[in-house]
Amino acid sequence: MTEQVAVVVNGIPRTADVEPRRLLVQLLREDFALTGTHVGCDTSQCGACTVLVDGRAVKSCSMLAVQADGSAITTIEGLAPDGGLHPLQQAFWDKHGLQCGYCTPGMIMTAADLLSTNDDPSDAEIRHALEGNFCRCTGYQNIVTAIREAAATMRHPAQVQASAETAR
């Protein structure tokens, strides 16, 4: 028995026939081949699978694909729609906010949610926002630095353009 789900992923309308038990993360990774969203645990603890559903961070391992029907989903692949880098991506690179890279997409998506509601978070607020995301490599320090940096860049969009051009 399958059900059809229709979602908009990274701006593109997609449909799939899925088993009711199919998770959103499986829909993204297996049906849509968007493997940038990772699975790191089986208990909704690690946050590696975090994506934006209608603009809010969601652990895609904890949502059924059928529950996402009709929603707009942003994954790490679609965060910077112009093919460049989102300020968060740029800052994670500049500040060495990643090592093995496995938790990185989830970290960036969680941070994107944070910055959408708080454009100048304190370090404590950033660390609190990352409660649901594990990183085993960085000790979080450079992740916090990167998010702070990205927030500053996003508050001053003129510099975003400049830094994007430097990166090219």
Add this chain to the structure above:
Amino acid sequence: MATAAIGSAIKRKEDPRFITGTGNYLDDIRLPGTVHAAVLRSPYAHATIRSIDTSAAAAMPGVLGVFTGRDLEGELNPLPCAWAAGGNAGGIQNNLNTPRVLATDDVKWTGEGVAVVVAETREQAVDALEAIDVDYGPLPTVVDAEKATQPGAPQLHENAPNNICFTWRVGDEKATASALKGSHVVVKQRLVNQRLIPNPMDTRGAIGRYDPGTEEYTIWMTSQTPHIMRLLLAAFVMGVPEQKIRVIAPDVGGAFGTKIFLYADMALVLWLSRKLGGRPVKFYETRRENYQATTHGRDHITYLEVGATKDGEVTGLRVKTYANLGGRLSTIGPGIPTTLYGRVLAGCYKIPNVYCEVTGVYTNTTFVDAYRGAGRPEATYVLERAMDLVADELKLDPAEVRRRNFIPADAFPYRPPDGLLRSWNGAEIEVDSGNYEPALDLALKNVGYADIGAARELAERRGKYLGVGLSSYLEVCGVAPSKWIGLVGEGWGAAMWESANIRVHLTGRAVLTIGTSSHGQGHETTMAQVVADALGLSVDDVLVKHSDTQGTPFGYGTYGSRSAAVGSIAALKAAEKIVAKGKRLAAHMLEAAPEDIEFESGKFFVKGSPDRSKTIHEVALAAHVGYDLPEGMEPYLDETAYYDTPNCTFPFGTHVAVVEVDKETGQVDLVRYVAVDDVGKKINPLIVDGQLHGGIAQGVGQALWEGAIYDDTGQLLSGSMMDYALPRASWLPELELDETVTPSPVNPLGIKGVGEAGTIASTPAVVNAVIDALSPLGIRHVDMPLTAQTVWRAMQAAGKEASA
């Protein structure tokens, strides 16, 4: 050199794919026709397998096959153990009880694999597992290494009476006993270094593909050691020629030691693929499986005795350790609590007498092997607790006790007097270089050690005990000279050199292939920095490829903080060979004598006439087109180097933790963390800092939160990320790093390495801080992890004692 790449905080070359979601981790690989394997795992920690009925599972939708250990008999051998503790020293028991690919007669821990299903989809394979009927005969269990050696304990292996795998000794027993006897004070303490689950974010897995036409196997695996895995699979498990197997480690999402080793699923996916006529077979662990079936770390119970003069000079250290090895031996399980532990027990101190006895013990738990630091954190924990115990006993400043015992700066290269670093075959390594006091002084200055009394008072007013803890550590990187650690020496069944190959294309861009393997460390950047400087190229013009046995020279892989200290030197040597050949060719092109050619910043020129020159690009082009070469010269710039380090390298430093303990709840807050590390020269300071951050966080995790808990029946109670407390961002303070720089004389770059330093240093610093905070209550030791409950209980017990 115009601008040196080495020493620059260059952004990582590998990052663009990771920040855009275009990395290629194992579970991201999609080969056409892939089928999925799932493993049925024992719910019992100790049981006989009476029978297994797979018929119902085999009839489930999508199922292509169900197999048990019996089906593999005569096809796949048990997994090998490559480190017989004690090497050829003789007289040492070492019962090589290793896992089978699937258990046949009995299981020794919850999570040992007993059957495998292969099906069209992962879901179908998992569904079918539930239809397999196993008749187990439960047996009594033991999970504690010390208890397992006591009379009457359940026995795991017939060939290991009292569950003892080996008893390993190092140091001078008599001299240490007599030194302790003559000491002004002797302090004794039992310490538990609890079991940890390493927790890379990417669990383990493998995809096997057999090609029936060529009878060749390809396996993608989450590995730190692709070349060794190929060797072990070919020579020990599958009995096929090594050249018939290609091992590829794609992007690997962290490892921390767990991915050094050979696991059953690697052999399974290859065997299944052949069985299915070549369909690719994928296995990828769930997190729960990772907790049950991938190696754990630490798990020591130690009795320490430390003697000192009245001035706090340590006279002797005697250590008796029970090391838990798990139910069967992992690939190098016995090597961790022996060579990598007992031999570094003197750390950065000139302790004249050390004696260590380690009993390696089988228990009904997951096998234990290297976890970041691997033996050295356990040793440093013993030693740094010992230093604080001595200070406490003598009412001396812990910083002063450390200072009085440091190996003096003029004593390097330093050999411990009791032969701790002398291998069984007589080969001896030495502590390469060090200057310990400046690092201690800087750490004390940065933390404001002199003014800590005022902070204590402020905390007191807020209902908190404030504590300060020190840890002066010695790390061992660049593991290791082959003659020291190889089979004739310590017992690691192989050499430990590294390799690199450089090809300079006709465009002047270079491809470096290496035998080490990157899984977060940034080799694609740091190795390029080394070669860029050596060849006068830009870092962007050096492409680094690794982790594929087809196309990289054999290497022993990445662990033991050896990629920089051994691997990068191999890359440097390969570059030097390129330059040497380039000089001969440039001499030919410039009509000069080869001995008159110099090379600098990518240019070959005639000595004294810098305008008579050829760039490396011009030389590479000439070597490639090859129509005008010196007599006898082969075309192309393509050189391979193998490098065996003459000695390990020994980073060091002092870390200081400041904690506050809530008087009511026992909650510990790590409020400051100051680290001064000396890792020699740095290839990339950005990456060095990142390694330290992550390492410190892991060590803090052990001190305060983490612990694998088994109940008495061998059930893993901390069986998921909901139950095992990994450090979260809000639990950690901003780490304050600083450095001293003492180059290593061992290699031409003066580098030491950094991979495990943070983990080694941080655990005792934090524990010492908590004990310092609790010292007004008369508390001298509490075992980790120092959770609120544990600390609260210790405070209550101390309070009762005080009022009794």
